[in-house]
Amino acid sequence: MKLVKSHSSGIQEGDFTPMIDMVFQLIAFFMVLLNFNEADVNEEISLPLSVLARPPDGPIEKPITLHLRNDGGVMIGAESVPTVAGIKPYLRFETDQLTIENKRPRDATVIIRADRAVPTGKVQELIKVCQEAGFEKFALRAKEEIRGH
Amino acid sequence: MKIRSKSNDKVELLMTPMIDIVFQLLVFFIMSFKIVAQEGDFNVKMPLGFSGPGQPDLSAPVPLKVRLVAGPDGSIANIMFNDQSFGTEFEALRNRVISFLTPDRTPGSGSDNTEIELDCDYDLHYEEVIKAITAVSGYVKDNNEIERLVERIKFSPPRPPRGG
Numbered sequence: 001m002k003l004v005k006s007h008s009s010g011i012q013e014g015d016f017t018p019m020i021d022m023v024f025q026l027i028a029f030f031m032v033l034l035n036f037n038e039a040d041v042n043e044e045i046s047l048p049l050s051v052l053a054r055p056p057d058g059p060i061e062k063p064i065t066l067h068l069r070n071d072g073g074v075m076i077g078a079e080s081v082p083t084v085a086g087i088k089p090y091l092r093f094e095t096d097q098l099t100i101e102n103k104r105p106r107d108a109t110v111i112i113r114a115d116r117a118v119p120t121g122k123v124q125e126l127i128k129v130c131q132e133a134g135f136e137k138f139a140l141r142a143k144e145e146i147r148g149h
Numbered sequence: 150m151k152i153r154s155k156s157n158d159k160v161e162l163l164m165t166p167m168i169d170i171v172f173q174l175l176v177f178f179i180m181s182f183k184i185v186a187q188e189g190d191f192n193v194k195m196p197l198g199f200s201g202p203g204q205p206d207l208s209a210p211v212p213l214k215v216r217l218v219a220g221p222d223g224s225i226a227n228i229m230f231n232d233q234s235f236g237t238e239f240e241a242l243r244n245r246v247i248s249f250l251t252p253d254r255t256p257g258s259g260s261d262n263t264e265i266e267l268d269c270d271y272d273l274h275y276e277e278v279i280k281a282i283t284a285v286s287g288y289v290k291d292n293n294e295i296e297r298l299v300e301r302i303k304f305s306p307p308r309p310p311r312g313g
Binding site: 016023024026027030033034047048049050051052053054056106111114115116118119120122124127131136140143144 | 172278
């Protein structure tokens with residue numbers, strides 16, 4: 001009886017092309033959806049919901065983001081202050097920066113990301129402190145509420 | 150002259166390093182991916198002269214007053230629109246604003262000139278204020294488009310805290 005040689009001596013090569021196609025498509029998908037603009041997002045703050053909260057059409061000119069926590073503390077960038085009044089030196093720094101850029105505080109927009117349970121009086125105090133620093137434009141940030149939920 | 154003959158051997162590309170890097174990229178993007186709800190802004194323009202004791206701007210239209218009264222736990226206890234009470238229903242406030250604006254809803258007039266001033270209790274939860282701003286700002290129609298109502302919103306001078 002003659003035995004048939006079942007294994008060829010050459011190296012068998014798989015076709016990688018479909019796999020690479022798929023992997024590149026996956027990378028493209030995640031790259032497009034990835035939001036690197038999470039510097040403004042603060043996990044400590046639970047934003048109020050609103051069905052009208054839609055992302056702005058264009059970029060906001062000179063945004064300054066203030067996070068108002070439930071305990072009344074304010075965060076600007078990586079800095080945190082325990083009271084609303086403590087934000088004044090940081091606002092002065094921001095106005096100085098705007099002056100260097102030949103801008104005025106009224107050209108900037110203060111984005112207020114306040115916790116949903118914070119007393120409204122605290123938000124108004126924060127607005128007042130910003131007004132005293134010369135800021136006029138404010139944006140109250142809310143999270144989009146999906147209808148039917 | 151000697152002409153070199155082409156070799157019949159296939160030139161093989163080394164795929165392994167590329168696949169290594171590509172998979173690392175893929176893992177990086179998968180790990181960084183996070184589904185977050187979109188955020189949006191309600192614009193409020195409040196120059197300093199508004200809340201201070203200075204000269205009032207006589208050219209500005211008289212704003213509509215919305216008073217938000219807080220309950221003991223910070224939730225909404227009463228909504229008033231130009232001294233008319235609506236209980237705790239923001240939907241009723243929206244309907245009132247719509248009926249108020251209806252005669253003026255012509256292009257270039259009407260809601261563009263209308264301004265609403267929110268007068269809120271100190272202890273009222275901020276969430277309730279956003280609900281009120283949502284109610285007076287507009288609503289989402291059935292085709293998912295937003296119908297804008299009043300876009301000029303400002304706050305009254307802050308009230309003192311309860312018992313303070």
